[in-house]
Amino acid sequence: MAVTSSRLDQNPQVVERTKTLAFQQNRGRNILLTLGTGLICILALWFLTGLGSAKLSQALALFAIWGVATVSLNLINGTLGILSLGHHGFMLIGGYTTALLILSDDARQRILDSGRSAMTETTVGLSVSNLFSSIGLGALTGDGSLWLRFLVAIFLGGVVAAIAGLIVGIPSLRLRGDYLAIVTFGFGEIIRLSASTRIFAPLTNGALGFAGVPSEFGKSVWWTFGFLAFTLFIISKLKYSSYGRAMESIREDEIASEAMGINLAYHKVLGFVISAFFAGIAGGLWVSWLGNARLDNFLFTLTFFFLVAISAGGTGSITGVLVGTALVIFVRQYGDPLEEIYAISRWLEFIGIILIIAGAAFLLFRSFNRSGKRLPNWAIWLFTASLFILLLGSPVFPGINLGKIGLYVFLIPFVIMPFLPNVGDKTKGVGWVVYALLGAGILTLLIGGISPGAGWLTGTFRGFGMRGIALAILLIVIMIFRPSGIVGRHEFTWSWLFREKLDEPTEEERKQDAWLTNPELNRAGGAANLEGSSEEGI
Amino acid sequence: MAMLEVKNISKSFGGLKAMNDVSISVGQGEIVSVIGPNGAGKTTLFNLITGVYTPDTGDIKFEGSSIAGKKPNQIVDLGVARTFQNLRLFMNMTILENVLVSQHHKLKSNWLSALLRTPGYLAQEKAMREYAVEKLAFFGPRLQSFRLHQPVFVLSYANRRRTEMARAMATGAKLLLLDEPSAGMNPKETREITQIIRRMRDQGGYTILLVEHKMNLVGEISDRVVVLDYGQKIAEGSYQDVVNDPTVIEAYLGKKAEGKEETEVQKAAKMDGRTI
Ligand SMILES: Nc1ncnc2c1ncn2[C@@H]1O[C@H](COP(=O)(O)OP(=O)(O)O)[C@@H](O)[C@H]1O
Numbered sequence: 001m002a003v004t005s006s007r008l009d010q011n012p013q014v015v016e017r018t019k020t021l022a023f024q025q026n027r028g029r030n031i032l033l034t035l036g037t038g039l040i041c042i043l044a045l046w047f048l049t050g051l052g053s054a055k056l057s058q059a060l061a062l063f064a065i066w067g068v069a070t071v072s073l074n075l076i077n078g079t080l081g082i083l084s085l086g087h088h089g090f091m092l093i094g095g096y097t098t099a100l101l102i103l104s105d106d107a108r109q110r111i112l113d114s115g116r117s118a119m120t121e122t123t124v125g126l127s128v129s130n131l132f133s134s135i136g137l138g139a140l141t142g143d144g145s146l147w148l149r150f151l152v153a154i155f156l157g158g159v160v161a162a163i164a165g166l167i168v169g170i171p172s173l174r175l176r177g178d179y180l181a182i183v184t185f186g187f188g189e190i191i192r193l194s195a196s197t198r199i200f201a202p203l204t205n206g207a208l209g210f211a212g213v214p215s216e217f218g219k220s221v222w223w224t225f226g227f228l229a230f231t232l233f234i235i236s237k238l239k240y241s242s243y244g245r246a247m248e249s250i251r252e253d254e255i256a257s258e259a260m261g262i263n264l265a266y267h268k269v270l271g272f273v274i275s276a277f278f279a280g281i282a283g284g285l286w287v288s289w290l291g292n293a294r295l296d297n298f299l300f301t302l303t304f305f306f307l308v309a310i311s312a313g314g315t316g317s318i319t320g321v322l323v324g325t326a327l328v329i330f331v332r333q334y335g336d337p338l339e340e341i342y343a344i345s346r347w348l349e350f351i352g353i354i355l356i357i358a359g360a361a362f363l364l365f366r367s368f369n370r371s372g373k374r375l376p377n378w379a380i381w382l383f384t385a386s387l388f389i390l391l392l393g394s395p396v397f398p399g400i401n402l403g404k405i406g407l408y409v410f411l412i413p414f415v416i417m418p419f420l421p422n423v424g425d426k427t428k429g430v431g432w433v434v435y436a437l438l439g440a441g442i443l444t445l446l447i448g449g450i451s452p453g454a455g456w457l458t459g460t461f462r463g464f465g466m467r468g469i470a471l472a473i474l475l476i477v478i479m480i481f482r483p484s485g486i487v488g489r490h491e492f493t494w495s496w497l498f499r500e501k502l503d504e505p506t507e508e509e510r511k512q513d514a515w516l517t518n519p520e521l522n523r524a525g526g527a528a529n530l531e532g533s534s535e536e537g538i
Numbered sequence: 539m540a541m542l543e544v545k546n547i548s549k550s551f552g553g554l555k556a557m558n559d560v561s562i563s564v565g566q567g568e569i570v571s572v573i574g575p576n577g578a579g580k581t582t583l584f585n586l587i588t589g590v591y592t593p594d595t596g597d598i599k600f601e602g603s604s605i606a607g608k609k610p611n612q613i614v615d616l617g618v619a620r621t622f623q624n625l626r627l628f629m630n631m632t633i634l635e636n637v638l639v640s641q642h643h644k645l646k647s648n649w650l651s652a653l654l655r656t657p658g659y660l661a662q663e664k665a666m667r668e669y670a671v672e673k674l675a676f677f678g679p680r681l682q683s684f685r686l687h688q689p690v691f692v693l694s695y696a697n698r699r700r701t702e703m704a705r706a707m708a709t710g711a712k713l714l715l716l717d718e719p720s721a722g723m724n725p726k727e728t729r730e731i732t733q734i735i736r737r738m739r740d741q742g743g744y745t746i747l748l749v750e751h752k753m754n755l756v757g758e759i760s761d762r763v764v765v766l767d768y769g770q771k772i773a774e775g776s777y778q779d780v781v782n783d784p785t786v787i788e789a790y791l792g793k794k795a796e797g798k799e800e801t802e803v804q805k806a807a808k809m810d811g812r813t814i
């Protein structure tokens with residue numbers, strides 16, 4: 001049988017390009033760029049801390065701390081593809097270990113004196129200072145070397161958490177999916193609950209916890225970002241190594257992964273251990289940020305917020321996780337105006353604006369495509385800009401009264417919409433959802449606007465827990481419009497920035513490839529179809 | 539001594555005897571085809587050899603040592619790799635990554651040196667990439683160049699099949715088990731894959747055990763053909779002998795008579811995801 005051998009023959013140009021594309025390129029350039037960016041980040045941090053806003057510095061430090069936690073949780077959830085719900089447990093272990101090891105002598109004495117503590121002389125004596133003294137490094141126990149003791153303590157905290165990760169990793173070998181998620185959740189809760197039992201109380205000081213943890217590290221932008229940089233370095237190097245690929249293959253298809261020689265048990269446990277180590281580090285920074293170690297700072301809600309950050313940003317993508325974390329931290333740290341007391345009419349205006357924004361978003365991203373109408377780019381930019389102005393004018397930032405201007409700018413796209421030409425032949429109108437949302441929004445806004453003058457609805461209302469609600473709404477919106485998160489699976493890479501399009505054919509290849517894959521171009525007359533009928537059966 | 543010796547293996551799923559006292563041997567450098575009607579137990583045979591299932595009775599020997607009861611990844615270490623009938627690629631990973639993952643088990647660096655990119659690790663990484671390109675080259679230009687960096691989910695069905703074969707080859711296995719390598723391919727692509735399989739043996743040095751439905755492919759490349767029906771081996775020999783064997787003809791024609799029902803059952807089983 002004659003075979004068209006040309007289709008298997010190597011084309012020298014293709015071979016040449018394969019040789020370059022198969023290997024990492026521009027490594028030197030990328031390292032330089034990364035270092036340069038690091039420098040720019042340092043300058044930016046220096047500038048931001050220089051602004052002297054304590055609130056901003058706190059938010060930045062918290063972003064870095066939670067970043068360590070989310071990036072490490074993402075190693076299990078995103079890279080290994082295992083839903084783990086026990087991250088707060090690992091953080092607790094790391095946090096308490098760090099706290100116990102660096103607690104000041106005063107604080108230790110107070111614990112002993114209180115008489116209510118379950119801690120013993122021995123457990124109170126567990127400190128890095130004593131460790132240093134016992135190995136002849138007594139010189140390092142002074143105040144000046146607290147930073148060194150903190151480093152040792154937080155490292156040991158990470159190690160203890162990693163050991164716990166090893167123990168949780170083992171059931172992960174037998175279980176899959178939801179069952180495993182429940183086990184990890186249970187483990188996280190067991191860690192928290194057993195910390196206050198009589199067995200562990202001598203180590204954790206039971207329900208009292210530790211007060212007076214030195215907070216100069218967790219509150220410092222430099223320390224926290226230093227740890228974040230370390231975490232990013234390790235986790236991204238792991239992700240782009242052969243081990244990272246093996247872990248991703250487990251996420252993609254466990255059976256295939258094992259059939260290709262991957263030792264599932266080893267790689268899952270490795271992932272759990274590394275992730276738990278960094279969770280422990282995050283826990284150490286967290287107790288330092290808080291200034292104390294108490295059990296109610298390690299509730300499941302912590303893991304929940306990490307998961308929100310991960311799914312909002314993009315599960316599996318380190319870049320995405322950082323974006324998601326920034327979002328969550330922004331709402332958490334700057335959302336407090338949402339929880340204050342406002343007149344009901346003010347709330348109504350706010351709700352009205354939210355409804356209108358939701359309706360508009362629907363209109364823009366859904367119905368426009370469906371109706372075949374597409375806003376010109378400038379209108380989309382205008383819309384986005386007006387959203388910001390609206391936000392600034394809303395009760396979130398009561399000082400700035402730009403609300404009305406924003407509203408007018410915001411309305412422009414809607415006014416011009418009927419006059420836009422139809423693109424494509426789909427002529428279906430906008431959905432009822434949009435009308436309902438816009439209608440309800442405008443109505444609420446009107447009532448809110450009229451009521452103070454008319455003397456209706458004179459009460460006030462405190463938006464308790466409003467931050468959480470805002471975050472939840474944000475998550476819902478993201479999940480509706482971008483189910484895989486803001487960034488999706490993509491990563492920020494230099495190659496992406498320079499538009500290196502490694503996965504696109506050259507002009508030459510495009511011609512050849514069309515010939516290879518397009519059935520129209522390589523159909524061998526009708527003979528192929530005839531043969532096809534004799535293919536099956538015996 | 540044969541490279542692979544399957545000795546009297548049986549396997550039941552509940553009441554169903556999917557494999558009943560089957561013995562097969564494959565010699566070094568041979569291409570052996572397993573044929574049989576749907577549900578005959580061909581994929582089950584592959585699952586037993588590759589460690590997805592453990593045989594209830596009997597033994598499987600590869601290069602003289604028993605592999606029955608070993609884990610799939612241990613069997614890959616020994617030198618047996620497979621492709622899947624229903625394709626099990628790492629969909630969100632690129633072609634290159636797919637073919638690199640299957641070499642990971644040969645990596646000698648531990649995770650820490652991989653993470654720190656020690657010279658030893660970098661040398662192995664480079665060698666792995668060269669090996670990947672070498673294996674992908676078996677399939678002509680179409681899995682090369684820019685395609686290296688395309689995620690598998692954008693590939694055509696035929697290219698996915700080819701990628702899966704390249705991935706199995708890259709494990710460094712000596713024996714490849716190909717489960718319906720030409721499924722879903724048009725006649726032209728089937729002829730090409732026939733040629734590639736022969737090249738895999740002649741130039742790549744692989745020994746091949748394959749399951750196939752397309753008889754012209756089987757007839758063209760098989761040194762030997764084994765016929766399974768209802769979990770039993772009903773014939774073995776050269777292609778000519780086997781297709782003229784009255785038991786074989788009956789097995790196929792008998793199936794044809796009740797044909798529709800069988801395929802429905804088969805489809806249902808596939809939708810359950812039970813056939814791997
Ligand atoms: N894991 C399993 N559980 C139950 N039945 C199975 C399982 N795997 C295969 N079978 C059954 O074993 C029989 C043989 O299946 P299979 O080996 O896939 O056939 P084929 O020869 O078409 O590849 C079928 O009846 C199938 O339903």
Ligand SMILES: [Mg+2]
Nearest residue numbers: 580581582623
């Ligand atoms: Mg099958």
